Amino acid sequence: NAGVTQTPKFRVLKTGQSMTLLCAQDMNHEYMYWYRQDPGMGLRLIHYSVGEGTTAKGEVPDGYNVSRLKKQNFLLGLESAAPSQTSVYFCASSLPPGREQYFGPGTRLTVT
Amino acid sequence: AQKVTQAQTEISVVEKEDVTLDCVYETRDTTYYLFWYKQPPSGELVFLIRRNSFDEQNEISGRYSWNFQKSTSSFNFTITASQVVDSAVYFCALSEAKNYGQNFVFGPGTRLSVLP
Numbered sequence: 001n002a003g004v005t006q007t008p009k010f011r012v013l014k015t016g017q018s019m020t021l022l023c024a025q026d027m028n029h030e031y032m033y034w035y036r037q038d039p040g041m042g043l044r045l046i047h048y049s050v051g052e053g054t055t056a057k058g059e060v061p062d063g064y065n066v067s068r069l070k071k072q073n074f075l076l077g078l079e080s081a082a083p084s085q086t087s088v089y090f091c092a093s094s095l096p097p098g099r100e101q102y103f104g105p106g107t108r109l110t111v112t
Numbered sequence: 113a114q115k116v117t118q119a120q121t122e123i124s125v126v127e128k129e130d131v132t133l134d135c136v137y138e139t140r141d142t143t144y145y146l147f148w149y150k151q152p153p154s155g156e157l158v159f160l161i162r163r164n165s166f167d168e169q170n171e172i173s174g175r176y177s178w179n180f181q182k183s184t185s186s187f188n189f190t191i192t193a194s195q196v197v198d199s200a201v202y203f204c205a206l207s208e209a210k211n212y213g214q215n216f217v218f219g220p221g222t223r224l225s226v227l228p
Contacts, residue, residue, distance in 0.1 A: 033216070040121075042203060042218040043157075090157065098145040098164060098207055101216065103157035 002026055006091050006104035013081040013111045021076040021107050023091030031094045032074040033058075033101065034066060036087040043090065049074055050096070081111045114139045116206050116219035124225045125194050133189040133222045135204030141165075143209035146180065146187045151221070152200040163187065194226045 004025045013019055023032065030051050035043040045058030049068040063085060065077045074093075078085060088108050092101040115138040125131045137146065148160040161171060163180050171178045175192045191198050204219040 040220060042220045044218075045216065088155070092157075098143075098162075098209055100147055100159045100162045102159065103149075105156050 004091055004093055004102050004104035006089075006107050008107060009105065010108050011110070013078075013109065015082060015111060017081050018077070018079050019081065019109075020078075021089055021091075021109075023074045023076070023093075023104055024072055025074075025091075025093040025102070026072065027093060027102065028071070029093035029095055029102075030071075031096055031101075032068065033092045033094075034064070034074065034076045035090045035092065036060065036085075037090060037106075038087050046076065046089075081109075083111050085109065086111045114141075114144075114206050114208055114217050116204050116217055118202075118204055118219040118222050120222045121220075122223045122225070124227060126227050127196060128193050130190060130192050131194050131224065131226075133191075133202050133204075133224065135187045135189065135219060137185050137187065137204070137206045139185075139206060139208055141208040141210060145207045145209070147205040147207070148178065148187075148189050149203045149205065149218075150200045151203065157203075160189075191224075194224075196226050196228055199224060199226045 007022045033048040034046040037043050044060045047066040049055045052071040055066045067075045088106050090106050091104040094101040117136045144165045146163045150158045177190045179188045201221045201223045203221045207216045
């Protein structure tokens, strides 16, 4: 039982490049989330999904897209990376409603 | 709109001291959930506790205890006899029952340093 896993762990991109972050969970959770963590700002919700085939915008969705084609996977895409997207990205999953979220180990992304 | 405030940005204590981390929240919902997470230097986020708005009983788990007071909209976290391994950033979070997925909000975190 791996919980929530994220790939890759680290990535450096040049401005304008694209990439996809993969999140996988083996807990059969309905809800999945993508957050970014920046110094002094806690965690901010980018996008979330309440079930397979559904996605919705969170607090800071601009510049990101997501897809949830399978219940266990939640992908976060950056179509044209910008230096402002340098951050640590966390994926999480949970059972609804009001249940705790379980987090992946994070992906450190640097955009130069 | 919901909001979580953790007024203490950083706290330093000496090992074996007790320390309380403050969390104040704002919500208009009557049904909501409160959480505490720990983020050690290794970076992962570890779930510590969940409380729903109808349960104001204090909780104790080993050296950790939580005090939930709806009258002051606070959900404070106390570590008794702190240890170096407690050094971490601690986040308080709030989720309203309606529109659950969208309404999970974290506070900015409190960095706790426990010195030997």
